[in-house]
Amino acid sequence: MNLYTFTSLLLIAIGVYGLLSQRHLFKMLVSLSVLELGVNILLVSIGYSKDGVAPILTPPEQIINPVDPLPQALVLTAIVIGVGTTALMSAIIVKIYKRTGTLDLSSNRGEDE
Amino acid sequence: MNPTFMIAIPLLTAFLLFVLPKRRWLNTLFITLVALFTSVYSIAGLFNIEKSMSFGMGGWPTPFGINLVVDNLSAFFVMVTQLSFLLTIFALFGWYRAERYSGALMMTFLAAVNGMILTGDLFNLFVFMEIASVSLFALLNLRESSGSLKATFNYMVLNALASSVYLIGIALVYRATGTLNMADLSQKWGVISEASATTVFLMLLTPLLLKAEIFPLNLWAPRIYGRSSAGITTLLAGMVAPAGFYAMIRLFSLLSSSGTTQNSLLILAVLTMVIGEVVALTRKSLREMLGFSSVAGMGVLLMAALSNAMEGALFHLFNLALAKVVMFLSVELLTAGGRDDLESLKGTYKRNPAMAFVFASGAFSVAGLPLFAGFRSKLIILSDMMKAEHYIITAVFIFASIVEFFYYTRAVQHIFSSNEEIAGGRQCSHPLSTLVLLAAAIFIIFTGIYPESVMALAEKAQMALTDVGAYVASVLGGM
Numbered sequence: 001m002n003l004y005t006f007t008s009l010l011l012i013a014i015g016v017y018g019l020l021s022q023r024h025l026f027k028m029l030v031s032l033s034v035l036e037l038g039v040n041i042l043l044v045s046i047g048y049s050k051d052g053v054a055p056i057l058t059p060p061e062q063i064i065n066p067v068d069p070l071p072q073a074l075v076l077t078a079i080v081i082g083v084g085t086t087a088l089m090s091a092i093i094v095k096i097y098k099r100t101g102t103l104d105l106s107s108n109r110g111e112d113e
Numbered sequence: 114m115n116p117t118f119m120i121a122i123p124l125l126t127a128f129l130l131f132v133l134p135k136r137r138w139l140n141t142l143f144i145t146l147v148a149l150f151t152s153v154y155s156i157a158g159l160f161n162i163e164k165s166m167s168f169g170m171g172g173w174p175t176p177f178g179i180n181l182v183v184d185n186l187s188a189f190f191v192m193v194t195q196l197s198f199l200l201t202i203f204a205l206f207g208w209y210r211a212e213r214y215s216g217a218l219m220m221t222f223l224a225a226v227n228g229m230i231l232t233g234d235l236f237n238l239f240v241f242m243e244i245a246s247v248s249l250f251a252l253l254n255l256r257e258s259s260g261s262l263k264a265t266f267n268y269m270v271l272n273a274l275a276s277s278v279y280l281i282g283i284a285l286v287y288r289a290t291g292t293l294n295m296a297d298l299s300q301k302w303g304v305i306s307e308a309s310a311t312t313v314f315l316m317l318l319t320p321l322l323l324k325a326e327i328f329p330l331n332l333w334a335p336r337i338y339g340r341s342s343a344g345i346t347t348l349l350a351g352m353v354a355p356a357g358f359y360a361m362i363r364l365f366s367l368l369s370s371s372g373t374t375q376n377s378l379l380i381l382a383v384l385t386m387v388i389g390e391v392v393a394l395t396r397k398s399l400r401e402m403l404g405f406s407s408v409a410g411m412g413v414l415l416m417a418a419l420s421n422a423m424e425g426a427l428f429h430l431f432n433l434a435l436a437k438v439v440m441f442l443s444v445e446l447l448t449a450g451g452r453d454d455l456e457s458l459k460g461t462y463k464r465n466p467a468m469a470f471v472f473a474s475g476a477f478s479v480a481g482l483p484l485f486a487g488f489r490s491k492l493i494i495l496s497d498m499m500k501a502e503h504y505i506i507t508a509v510f511i512f513a514s515i516v517e518f519f520y521y522t523r524a525v526q527h528i529f530s531s532n533e534e535i536a537g538g539r540q541c542s543h544p545l546s547t548l549v550l551l552a553a554a555i556f557i558i559f560t561g562i563y564p565e566s567v568m569a570l571a572e573k574a575q576m577a578l579t580d581v582g583a584y585v586a587s588v589l590g591g592m
Contacts, residue, residue: 012277019274025266032273039280046288071287074236078280081243085273088247092254092266099259105266 004045011038025093025103029086036082040075047071114158116168116181119191119227123147127220130213140216147220148202151227152195159188159570165577165587167233167296175588176297182233182588185577189570190230190359193431197351197438198223203549204442205344215255222248222348229356233588235283235293235317238360239276242320245353246272252348253341264336271333275320282316285309296588299367299581307371314370318378321364324357326411328385335392338404344445346400350407351438355430358411362418366578379419383509385412390516399444399453399524406479406520407437409513416510417494421501423578425493427571432478432486432560439553440475443468446546447528458527467547473525474554478561480521481514486560489568 015035022028047068055066097103126147130140165184169175202219221244228241246269253265287293289309290301305313323330338346389409396402410433417426444453447461447468462469478487491514498507560567577583 012281019270028270032270035277036273039277039284042281043284046284071284074283077236077240081240084247085243085269088250089266089269092250092262092269095254095257096259096262096266099262105263 002045002048004041004048008038008040008042008045011035011041014038023105025096025105026090028105029089029093032089033082033086036078040078040082043071043075043078114154114161114183114188116183116227116231117170118154119151119231120181120224122150123220123224123227127217127224130217130220135213137212140213144216144219145202148195148199148223151223152192152199155188155191155195158183159185159192162188165580165583167588175590176292176294179237180233180294180588181231182296182584183231184584184587185570185573186363186575187230187359189427189431189574190355191227192570193355193434194226194230194352197347197355197434198226200435200438200549200553201344201347201351201442204446204546215252218248218252222252222352226352226356230359233295235286235295235298239279239283239320242279242324243276245356249345249348249353252345253337255345256342258340260336260340264333264340268333268337271323271330272320275323275330278316278319282313282319285313285316289313294588295363295367296585299585300589302368310368311371311374314364314368314374317364318361321357321361322381325354325361325415326385326408327381327415328388328408328412329381331385331408331411334408335401335404338407339398339401342445344442346404347438347441350403350441351434354407354411355434358414358418358430361415362423362578365418366581367584375419379416379506382412382415382419383506385409386416386513387412387509390513390520394516394520397454397456399448399455399458400441402520402524403437403440403444406517407433409517410437410479413494413510413513416506417498420498420503420506422494422497424571424575425490425497427574428564428568429487429490429494431567431571432490432557435553435557436475436478436487439550439557440472440479442546442550443472443475446550447472455524455527458524459530460528462529467551469528471550471554472528474557476521476525478557480518482518484558484561486557486564486567488561489564 011034015031015033015038018031018034019028022031047070049065049067052065052067053063055063055069093103126143130143133139133143162183162185165182167175168181168183170179170181173179225241225245225248229238229245232238232241250265250269253268254261283293286298289305290298292298292301302310319330323333326334337349386409389405389407389412393402393405393409396405414426414430414433417423417429447458447465474485478485481488481491495507495510498510
């Protein structure tokens, strides 16, 4: 297991811990972001090879030790999706705060039912 | 049928809505036209499929690029989801006129659900799942309340967790086999050792179980169904859950899994069914009752799929999706979006007799009363499970059906009981939506009496599912 895989697993663990232990909506959102970051690093670490080069604009015969570009493409997509969900979640959190006046998930203040 | 249209046209419309002049009727017209087109196109395509067809996207050769697959199975599921969508659009005609934003969200949602079903690539499936979820999260809050917002937040957190698990699964699959194409993967699946294969398989299944509302990943469902507008939760019960179920059975057939995995999933499915039915019995709110019943229905489907009753499961999925959509919509129109506890429903049939009839036909279909479509499919599931000698599960299934029958009859009885306080004449649904829902209700009864046409489609779909060789050959070109 290289350093990147280790880091990613550590970040995933931090994220899961944060999600389980926090009741504050924004702290939960931050935990989720940390978790997603960990997953993205895990994806990149799969294509990693030591001293590899990115196979962009290099003639095929000169590439000796290429980095696998596919996981990087996957991560780009995953990051974009992550940004989208984070933005939507922030919007929903703001709306919850406006309606209930609290950011605590376990509080029942302002429930209309 | 060219699957590109099923995704591209709704997606294009979503963006077109922002260019067109800002008129509500124009947006509504556009959305309705697109929904009509995708429905007609998918039904027409369904009858013209000879064998499995694969379409490579973006000019890449297939195992490397993304491909879309059309065969009898995926076309069947696309047809089911299109019908749900079309019904929803028409039934909401009366009170819902599309704003630009919600119209565009509906369109991206439609495109993403079609993509989830048609895609042949694991990562592409992830992308479409996320697009569908994000559009749905926003749509669920069309009529926002602090309850619906909190329920959505819950759902989003669970969904993000499940997606992360899926992504880790993708990372592991790619590391072990070097491919993310489902057909290619089914050829190389043997490379992974059995213990790791089970782990990876369950990781890939996690978000699909969440979408298909299988216990214990369905904890979000009751709150969403109870607090959001029923017009939108039809999209959940009639489109997202079937799409998740489709992806699940596709993975089951392509990637071999150990007997233990299948058995534990079967236990989860039975638990989903029993818990769903029993809790539905205790609910006072009609929307929550329908929500739990829909969870239980997905349990029935997974149970049937895992115990050699796949054909019945596919037929039941069609009936269930139709009946659920019809029931959610008629509840929305019966209550006019207001109170929905059983007591306040007393005598509502006077207010809107057509909707009461529609609700009753949907309820009796799900409950499995003879003459209604659900009876036929439940019978097939029962007899197939008996043939496969799953006696204990069959007994549990019968018990669950009795519970289901009881609470649906109770709801229908409340609606049709007489109540002096409610005066007649308060019609709150648009004539067009009444007409479309009535047509759907009559179709449910028609399918109950003449089940052959839908049965034939389910049978063809089931054959396409088991014929893994044809699927792989169509994608990889006989490699």
